[in-house]
Amino acid sequence: MSQQFWDSRYQQNVLAYGDLPNDFLVKSAKYLPPGFRILAAGDGEGRNGIWLTEKQLEVWAVDYSLIGLKKAKYWADSQNRQIRFICTDLSNWKWPNDFFGAIVVIFVHFPPGERKRVHHSMIASLKHGGMIILQCFHKDQLKFDSGGPKAEEMLYTLEMLHHDFQGMKFVEAEECEIDLREGIFHSGKAAVV
Numbered sequence: 001m002s003q004q005f006w007d008s009r010y011q012q013n014v015l016a017y018g019d020l021p022n023d024f025l026v027k028s029a030k031y032l033p034p035g036f037r038i039l040a041a042g043d044g045e046g047r048n049g050i051w052l053t054e055k056q057l058e059v060w061a062v063d064y065s066l067i068g069l070k071k072a073k074y075w076a077d078s079q080n081r082q083i084r085f086i087c088t089d090l091s092n093w094k095w096p097n098d099f100f101g102a103i104v105v106i107f108v109h110f111p112p113g114e115r116k117r118v119h120h121s122m123i124a125s126l127k128h129g130g131m132i133i134l135q136c137f138h139k140d141q142l143k144f145d146s147g148g149p150k151a152e153e154m155l156y157t158l159e160m161l162h163h164d165f166q167g168m169k170f171v172e173a174e175e176c177e178i179d180l181r182e183g184i185f186h187s188g189k190a191a192v193v
Contacts, residue, residue, distance in 0.1 A: 006065035018183035021051035036101030042108035046072025119164040146188035
């Protein structure tokens with residue numbers, strides 16, 4: 001998806017994916033000790049990053065949309081939340097090595113030619129013992145209209161993620177169907193990994 005696509009999505013007066021954090025992130029936050037430096041990758045208008053600051057975490061938010069990040073910064077400032085915002089394409093970002101305690105990747109999808117390379121950059125960006133909290137749409141998502149990419153090659157399977165993140169320990173890993181309730185663009189039954 002282009003920067004123009006995301007800027008257009010976030011141009012609206014409503015929060016595209018709501019003001020609540022992703023349910024899987026909330027469930028997984030128990031693994032994040034206070035003080036961790038966290039990257040909220042593709043965080044758009046900031047719903048996950050802002051929530052993570054409540055957990056005494058140092059949050060960095062990277063997104064491709066300047067409009068989304070401006071909304072996130074306004075929201076964070078209104079709540080006295082400290083987040084470092086970076087506007088860039090994650091596919092082209094110079095990922096820092098050995099830097100983050102955790103990376104949160106919620107519904108961020110990469111084209112096949114970039115996916116594995118970006119996922120490997122994420123691994124290299126983690127400090128020793130770091131973790132990745134990831135939820136994405138499964139290939140079965142094409143049978144639902146609750147959001148996500150409409151091209152099968154942009155969707156994932158657990159097998160793909162095991163291959164991309166080979167060598168990492170998977171604490172929780174499953175393919176399942178859930179009921180999404182995340183704003184106007186993620187609503188209804190969904191197939192996720």
